[in-house]
Amino acid sequence: MRENERQHKYGYAIMKVSIDAIQKHFNETTIKISAQEYLVKFYTNLGFTTFGSSYLEDGIPHIAMIKP
Numbered sequence: 001m002r003e004n005e006r007q008h009k010y011g012y013a014i015m016k017v018s019i020d021a022i023q024k025h026f027n028e029t030t031i032k033i034s035a036q037e038y039l040v041k042f043y044t045n046l047g048f049t050t051f052g053s054s055y056l057e058d059g060i061p062h063i064a065m066i067k068p
Contacts, residue, residue: 011042012042012045012046015043015046016046019031019046019067029068030066030067030068031048031066031067032064032065032066032067033048033064033065033066033067034057034062034063034064034065035048035050035062035063035064035065036060036061036062037054037061037062037063038061040063040065043065044065046067047067048065048066048067049065049066049067049068050063050064050065051064051065051066052064
């Protein structure tokens with residue numbers, strides 16, 4: 001995404017709708033993801049917390065995150 005488009009926060013909007021859909025359609029309140037490390041702040045702002053150690057997935061540093 002172009003940097004000048006980030007001001008619109010489309011990523012947050014997409015994630016919030018996705019989280020709501022998981023909770024509504026799957027009756028699931030706990031969500032676990034495998035996040036690229038450079039996006040930890042983004043996911044933390046959505047209520048996720050990190051756990052465990054970082055690891056490589058497809059050669060990219062990742063960390064497990066959970067939203068209770």
